[in-house]
Every structure is written in C-alpha cells, then in structure tokens.
Amino acid sequence: MIENVIRLRMSTADGHYAGGLVDGARILQLFSDAVTEGLIRHDGDEGLMRAMNAEFLGPVWSGDYIEIRATLVKTGNTSRTFECTAHKLIQLDGPHDSSARVLAEPELVTKAIAVAVVPLDKRRPAS
Numbered sequence: 001m002i003e004n005v006i007r008l009r010m011s012t013a014d015g016h017y018a019g020g021l022v023d024g025a026r027i028l029q030l031f032s033d034a035v036t037e038g039l040i041r042h043d044g045d046e047g048l049m050r051a052m053n054a055e056f057l058g059p060v061w062s063g064d065y066i067e068i069r070a071t072l073v074k075t076g077n078t079s080r081t082f083e084c085t086a087h088k089l090i091q092l093d094g095p096h097d098s099s100a101r102v103l104a105e106p107e108l109v110t111k112a113i114a115v116a117v118v119p120l121d122k123r124r125p126a127s
Contacts, residue, residue: 002042002072004034007089012062020062027066027110028054031084034070035114038082042072044125047080047118054112058088065090067106070114078117086110 008030016023032049039047060066067087074081087106093099 002038004037004041004070006030006034006068008066008068009090010060010062010064010066015062022060022062022064024054024056024110027056027060027068027086028052028112030066030068030086031070031110031112031114034068034084035080035082035116038070038072039080039116039118042075042080043118043123045118045122047116047122050079050115050117052084052112052114054084054110056110058107058109060086060088060109061091063092063100064088066109078120078123080116080118082114082116084110084112084114 010022014022014026036046067089070082070084072080073083086109088109089106090100090102
C-alpha cells in the first residue's frame with residue numbers, strides 16, 4: 001500500500017480570509033503534492049492530475065498543524081485513484097494568542113478522491 005503523509009503548520013501567509021482563515025485551495029494543493037509523491041513512488045513519474053472531488057468539513061486557520069494523507073486505493077491501466085484526508089492536529093487558542101492545544105482526536109477538515117494519470121510511455125518502476 002502506498003500512503004504519503006505531509007505534516008505542516010499553516011503560516012500567516014496561508015491565511016487568506018478574515019482572522020487568518022486558510023483558503024481551501026491550499027489544502028487541495030497539499031493533496032496534489034501528496035498524490036504526486038505517491039505517483040513517483042508507484043510509477044517513477046509525477047503524472048497528471050485528472051480530477052479531484054473534495055468536501056470541506058471544517059475550518060483551517062493560520063497556526064493550525066495539519067496532517068495530509070494520500071492513499072493509493074485503485075490502480076488502472078494509466079489511472080491512479082487516491083483517497084486524501086486533511087486532519088487538524090493542533091490549533092491555536094485564538095488568532096492573536098500564542099497558546100495552542102493538541103486536539104484529543106485529530107479533526108477531519110477535508111477529504112477528497114483524486115484521480116491522476118501516468119502516461120504509459122512515462123511509467124517505470126520506482127527505485
């Protein structure tokens with residue numbers, strides 16, 4: 001099973017809306033990065049994203065620590081399907097506060113199904 005994990009803190013530069021709310025497109029970008037790593041590990045090529053269907057389930061703010069996962073769940077002739085999740089692990093107590101708390105249970109904030117394609121002539125076993 002191929003599963004890729006990215007953990008990072010959302011910076012103030014990621015905050016796009018009032019109060020430091022992070023644009024959902026930032027999470028989709030991270031999903032794409034995790035899928036790309038999975039394609040490289042599976043096929044030795046970055047491939048091309050074909051489709052992504054996402055659900056945004058909770059807010060992400062500047063200062064939150066996020067864990068991104070992309071798990072390869074289906075392999076076609078050229079297509080690769082990944083289940084992607086973003087969980088909030090740590091959140092600040094407020095936008096102007098330095099105190100933070102580790103969440104008792106990671107909070108699922110975004111989930112998606114991503115389909116990518118690796119052209120036949122680009123595939124090679126990853127080393």
